[in-house]
Amino acid sequence: MSVSTRQSEIIQQWYHRPSLQDALACVKRELDQALPTCFGYHLVQLADIRFVACYQSSKINHCVRCQPDGEVVSESEHLPFDADSIDVLIAMHSLDTSSNPHQVLREIQRVLAPQGQLFLLGLNPSSLSALSGLLAKLTLREQTSPRSALSVHRLDDWFRLLGMERTRLRYFAHLPYSGTHSKLSRALSKVTRWLEAHRMPAGRLYFIRATKQVCAINRPHLARFRPRLRTIGIGKSVVTSRQTKETLQNND
Template identity: 40%
Template sequence: MGECNDILTELESWYRTPLGQSLYRGLQDQLEPLLETTFGYHLVQVGCSREQPLFCSSRIRHQLYIAEAPGARIGLQARADELPLESDSVDVLIAHHSLEFTEDPHAVLRELHRVLTPQGHLLLVGFNPWSLLALNHSLRAAAGNPLWRARTAVSRGRLLDWLRLLGCEAQGSDFLLPLPVASGEGRLARLARRGNHWSEAHQLPFGSLYLVHAIKQVAGRVRPLRLARTRPALMGIKVGKPAPTPTPRGGNVAACVPIPARGDAVAAATKSRDSAV
């Protein structure tokens, strides 16, 4: 827990720098239209920072901020891979660098998927490993910076594959601020803003941050079609009338030759044989 607190402190300090503030404002601007069009009862933000709430533009009333260390804005202290929340209970979930400062990012993603409601919205924010900012972070990690040495790079493509395996449907993704220059009025800052606007408009995959929007899909139970039971139709074959019983002429039934009983037939056969002898 002590190491986690150190990472939290380092990341919060980085976000307080001019460059971090510029990225934070750009991320808020990108999230605002998404949060304004998502509805539900519960919104949760999970991340490795206690000072960057990203849900201010949401209309959902119940908003919960979760982090591993206590803080003034933190409503619940918990690990991202062990959230004390019921399954299928969160309508909108914002994961701010939740997958990058953990030993098992896939386990964290499974936990986020567990607490999300069916058709719930998952918004994932991460550092793009294929950016100028990531190159700067790698150089600092090689120099011994504890924050960037603790980071696990998770690319957007890898994240989309994980979401697909979990049954989440990606609604879109964006790259933010490919030129990591702090806001200002100098010539370099103006050129960087123009370059960032052009790159974001064409969605070049070199932004400092990526934002992935996914929806949790749950396979519904398909009710099988009920086949109507129909009786097979009979073939149209006419049945003939039964043949009449032969009767003697004149209708005298008594004149018919009776069928002898078994004993009478044997006696008649013996008498006929004796006469022949």
């Protein structure tokens, strides 16, 4: 079994936890607020795992899922879409489940139309919950939680190289809790909601919105023909008055 396949299975099972279900509900609320402001002809939800459709609030007519149980089945590294053809792309852990995340991001940038919108859900390696995965790796225990692939700072560098700009960032699933009605679980849930409301960068999930930027076209400036001032030569003055002519005749 490859590392990417194992990572996909772990993420698939990982979302059965109550804390991740609440985080996914927060992600859906973010999409419900953002998608009505996105317009175009084509929307694609990309994932290497079975993921529920999250684009119900979109006003775009043609919406497809490119995932194992979707309308289109394809690898994230090689998307079966034309360049500059997708107006909105929602990527659910596509960078976390791929062995070549940079290639996935290049494909996303290729298929996005100018000013196209990218919504990216990924794992945060700087979260509090990621410490358990680090301890499991050091003690050679079996991996039970997915490993984070890319940090937000590294993604910002890749966005700049690919001509994209991050416009929004949110963190979710700061603390794990069991979902029971115990006092500890309720307290952890309240702390998690407080951390999410105050945008603390320690959540297990990050949710990014980015825009594909297009360089401005250098239009040729039209030459403005301004009238140039021409110097007109002025000759000697000619005496034409009658009085002056009579004076000249008398002198003769």
